[in-house]
Structure formats: C-alpha cells, structure tokens
Amino acid sequence: MPKWKRYLTLFIAAAVVISLAACGNGNKEQQAPSTGGEAASNGDVKLRIMWWGSQERHEATLAVLDMYTKANPHVTFDPEYSGMDGYLDKLSTQAAANNAPDVIQLDPGWISDWSARNQLADLSSGINLSNVDQKVLSGGQYNGTQYAIPLGSVAYGMIYDKAALEKVGVPAPSNGWSWDDFFAMAKEMKGKLPEGQYFTKDYAGDYFAYSAYQYAQGKGQVVTNEGVFNVDQDTFLAWTKQFEELRKEGIVPPADLNASDKEFDPTMDLLVSGKIVIRLSFSNNLGAWNSLKEGAYALVTMPRAVEAGGWLKPSMFFGISATSKHAEEAKKFVDWFINSPDAAGVLKTARGMPVNSEIATTLEAQLSDTDKAGLELLRATEKDGQTFSAGAKGWTNFIDKDWPLVRDELSFGKTTPEEAYEKLKQAAAEYE
Missing domain, CATH: 3.40.190.10 (Periplasmic binding protein-like II)
Known part of the structure; x- marks a missing residue:
C-alpha cells in the first residue's frame, strides 16, 4: 500500500x-x-x-x-x-x-x-x-x-549558552554570521568542550534546519507551494556530509542522546542540561529557556550564505x-x-509579537529585557529574511513523518546521505 x-x-x-x-x-x-x-x-x-x-x-x-x-x-x-x-x-x-x-x-x-x-x-x-x-x-x-x-509573528534563528562559549574561549556568534562560520565554530570546539558536552544537535536530517541551509544557498523551498519536491541534491549532500563529519569527530551528540532531546524539558532539553552549546530557536522562545536557566542564553540570527537563512512566519x-x-x-x-490590550499585556510574546500592529507597537515599551532580545532577533531577520511558506496541501506527513525517519537513520548511521536523499525523493513522489 x-x-x-x-x-x-x-x-x-x-x-x-x-x-x-x-x-x-x-x-x-x-x-x-x-x-x-x-x-x-x-x-x-x-x-x-x-x-x-x-x-x-x-x-x-x-x-x-x-x-x-x-x-x-x-x-x-x-x-x-x-x-x-x-x-x-x-x-x-x-x-x-x-x-x-x-x-x-x-x-x-x-x-x-x-x-x-x-x-x-x-x-x-x-x-x-x-x-x-x-x-x-x-x-x-x-x-x-x-x-x-x-x-503573532516570529523569526527563526538560534540560541546559545553564553557561559559555555566563554568557558572554552570561543567568541559568541553575531547577527549576520554565515554557515561557514557555523561549521568553523563547530570544528573549533573539538577538544575544548568537556566530556559529555557537544557543540549542537545532529541536525543532518532535521527538516527545518536543512530548510534554513537550502534557503541560504539560494535554492528556495524544500517543497514548493505547488507541491513539487525541491530538495536540491548537491545542497542536501553537502549539508548531511558536514554533519556526518561532525558525528565521526564527536562534535555532535551520539544518536541515542540526540534522540532523547525534548525541548524545554529541564532535564531532557540538551541545551538546558548542558549537553549542547547551541540549537535552533524561534525569537519568542527565549523566555521559555530563560525561565529554566535565567540569564544563561542569547539569540542570534540563522546563519546565511548567498541569501538569508532565517525566515519570518506567523x-x-x-x-x-x-x-x-x-x-x-x-x-x-x-x-x-x-x-484585547489587556490580553496582550498578559500574553506578551508567548506566541510571538502580537499580530495586532497597534497592540504590538504599544507593547514594545513594556517588554522585559528577555522579550526585547527576542524582538531584536525579529527585527534583524526582517531586513532580508525569507518569506515563510507553508508548502502545499497534502505534505504534512512528508514533513512530519518521512523526514524524522530519515533524520533518525542518518543519526544512527543506518543510511548514507545519498540513500537518505533517494528515500526522501521517493517518499515525495507518493504525495505529488
């Protein structure tokens, strides 16, 4: 079937x-x-x-x-x-x-x-x-x-552990950094991080992380609005092989630890538990992580290449x-x-900057330092960030079911980057 x-x-x-x-x-x-x-x-x-x-x-x-x-x-x-x-x-x-x-x-x-x-x-x-x-x-x-x-509206970027970077003497990333900077930082971490700590998650088969990388290379959406499979093969192989190298060098977590990550869980979130130094984040999520470890984290734009890698989305x-x-x-x-201004005063940026433009303008002056940091990422991404596209009808399973299967197979070494690409291409054909 x-x-x-x-x-x-x-x-x-x-x-x-x-x-x-x-x-x-x-x-x-x-x-x-x-x-x-x-x-x-x-x-x-x-x-x-x-x-x-x-x-x-x-x-x-x-x-x-x-x-x-x-x-x-x-x-x-x-x-x-x-x-x-x-x-x-x-x-x-x-x-x-x-x-x-x-x-x-x-x-x-x-x-x-x-x-x-x-x-x-x-x-x-x-x-x-x-x-x-x-x-x-x-x-x-x-x-x-x-x-x-x-x-509300949010921007897609990254969050990092400030103290962890300072401890190993690696400068923190800054807005506008590139994917070359990202992978160079990863390799710089080798031998500097204490045992049991890694640079980032194994994002080889992560749909959203790869989407940001493909966007940055100027190759467009992974799935077009018309429902066409648009994973660029060369870009996908370059991405997955970069992580394959990081995996072999022990710079990203082993597969079982990588799979155990649960975002915002005080014991199982790999960033909060100190197992990784940097991970993907939306601009409105800093407060959630800050509530688990106050003042420990900072946001930065998604790395770029020929184009911006981050995007704005509802x-x-x-x-x-x-x-x-x-x-x-x-x-x-x-x-x-x-x-309701009263509702917005309670919700603040829990779901991004309020979608009502008048309320958003009024709320800016009332934001906490944490929310202002999220707003800074949003504003930095607005300059030339990608426009979010939800893709086409019928692709939910492709994104939520097929990609995670490939993600786990790559992390556990059960498939090669070339095989992973073919599996995604074959899966996509069943939806078109």
Whole structure:
C-alpha cells in the first residue's frame, strides 16, 4: 500500500489514542471531559481549547482564559495543553472522530491540509482583522477563504549558552554570521568542550534546519507551494556530509542522546542540561529557556550564505473546528484574544509579537529585557529574511513523518546521505 494511503487509513480509522507527549517541565496535559463543547442547561457555554507550548505559554494562556471568563461569565473553558511532541497526532485523531476542540492552535504548515479536509470553520467574518498585516493573514487562507487567524509573528534563528562559549574561549556568534562560520565554530570546539558536552544537535536530517541551509544557498523551498519536491541534491549532500563529519569527530551528540532531546524539558532539553552549546530557536522562545536557566542564553540570527537563512512566519494560528457547536462564541473569543490590550499585556510574546500592529507597537515599551532580545532577533531577520511558506496541501506527513525517519537513520548511521536523499525523493513522489 502506498505510504500516503497508509497515513490516510490511520487518520480515518481514528479512535486510536495516540499519546500527546508532555514537554516535561511541569507542563500539564488536560484531558477533555466528555461534556466539553456542550452547552449547559442554563445556557452557559464551555469551550474546549487546545494548544502546545512551554510552561510560560501555558501559564499566560490560562490567565487570559480566566480573564475572559470574568468578563463573560457565561463562557468557561476546558483547556488541553502540552508540549509539541505528539500534538498533531492527538489532534488529528480527535478531528477524525468528530471530537476536535472548539478552538485549536495550529501550525502554519497544517492550514492547507486541514482546510482542504473541511475540518475548519470559515472565519471570513465575525473577527476584526483590520490591524493585521495581509501578508500574515494570507498564511491562514485556503482558496481565498480565511480558515485560521494568526496570533503573532516570529523569526527563526538560534540560541546559545553564553557561559559555555566563554568557558572554552570561543567568541559568541553575531547577527549576520554565515554557515561557514557555523561549521568553523563547530570544528573549533573539538577538544575544548568537556566530556559529555557537544557543540549542537545532529541536525543532518532535521527538516527545518536543512530548510534554513537550502534557503541560504539560494535554492528556495524544500517543497514548493505547488507541491513539487525541491530538495536540491548537491545542497542536501553537502549539508548531511558536514554533519556526518561532525558525528565521526564527536562534535555532535551520539544518536541515542540526540534522540532523547525534548525541548524545554529541564532535564531532557540538551541545551538546558548542558549537553549542547547551541540549537535552533524561534525569537519568542527565549523566555521559555530563560525561565529554566535565567540569564544563561542569547539569540542570534540563522546563519546565511548567498541569501538569508532565517525566515519570518506567523508564529501559529487559532482555528475553530468545523464541528464546533459554539462557533460564534469561539469567534468572539478569538477576536478578543488578538485585539484585547489587556490580553496582550498578559500574553506578551508567548506566541510571538502580537499580530495586532497597534497592540504590538504599544507593547514594545513594556517588554522585559528577555522579550526585547527576542524582538531584536525579529527585527534583524526582517531586513532580508525569507518569506515563510507553508508548502502545499497534502505534505504534512512528508514533513512530519518521512523526514524524522530519515533524520533518525542518518543519526544512527543506518543510511548514507545519498540513500537518505533517494528515500526522501521517493517518499515525495507518493504525495505529488
């Protein structure tokens, strides 16, 4: 059976419970009560809402849910939240069983698939979008219809351990550095780092890390908007062979340690636990890492080559389930979430800089030093950063399933860079 059919069968079969991995730093997963989304007999409404993120995001979001209920006593919430690991699997299973939450946090890369499957409500009306940039709004559209509302904007860059670099006498990277600088720094680390510490993760088969590298080489998207496989073979081989060399020299973690990494987990995040010195990060995530080890980290732009490697993107979206019994109440909540200065004052940059331009301007003066550092990365990337593209309909499994398989095979030495490229190319052909 072709791979895409196997995934479709799994999706439609639903009722299979796929566990949503908690991010482990005290993050909590709320199970949806059977009454979620049902109207109480007295006319009150309970909205189920689901999101992923760090503990910082969880606490801020719970606070604004309470704020909304105080202003609208007839509306209460059943929140479901955890880390990113497994989030899409669980959400897809719920949706296939017609049991999706009323309000759903969505990654930009999922919008086309979810809209095409008629799983999202039309949000073309009922939400004030007058202060939202059209370029950001377009990421939540499918065939000209608005199905998801952006919540903020972020930039993709890197985060590093300041003390670890200072200890080994290696200068910290600066905005505008190149991929040549990155790999030179990696090799400079050899013999300087203490036993059990490595330069960075093994990113040989990481979709987003490679995307940044291909962008920087001027080769464009990994998957085009038209759904065409566009992994440049020479660029992919150059990237994977660089990491193959770092792997052999012990500059990146061994495969089992690399696979154990869980972002924002105080014991399993390789950066927080001191196992690596630098890793990928979005501009709005510094606060999450800072909450685990205050003042330890700094942000820097994604390395570049002939073009910028980093990109700007809507941080995430809120969508409303097409099966929600309370779509209008859910719209009112989403409208308030993006347009309320009071909500923004609590959320700050937990989901990137607020998407409402007026609120974002007002908020800048109120930002903490940590949030200002995130804003600095955002502004540095805005100058010539790549424009984020969610790719084409039908590619979610290619990105979320096929790439991780190749990633693990490369890390464990079970495939060569040449074989990995052919596997990705073959997998892509099953989606085109």
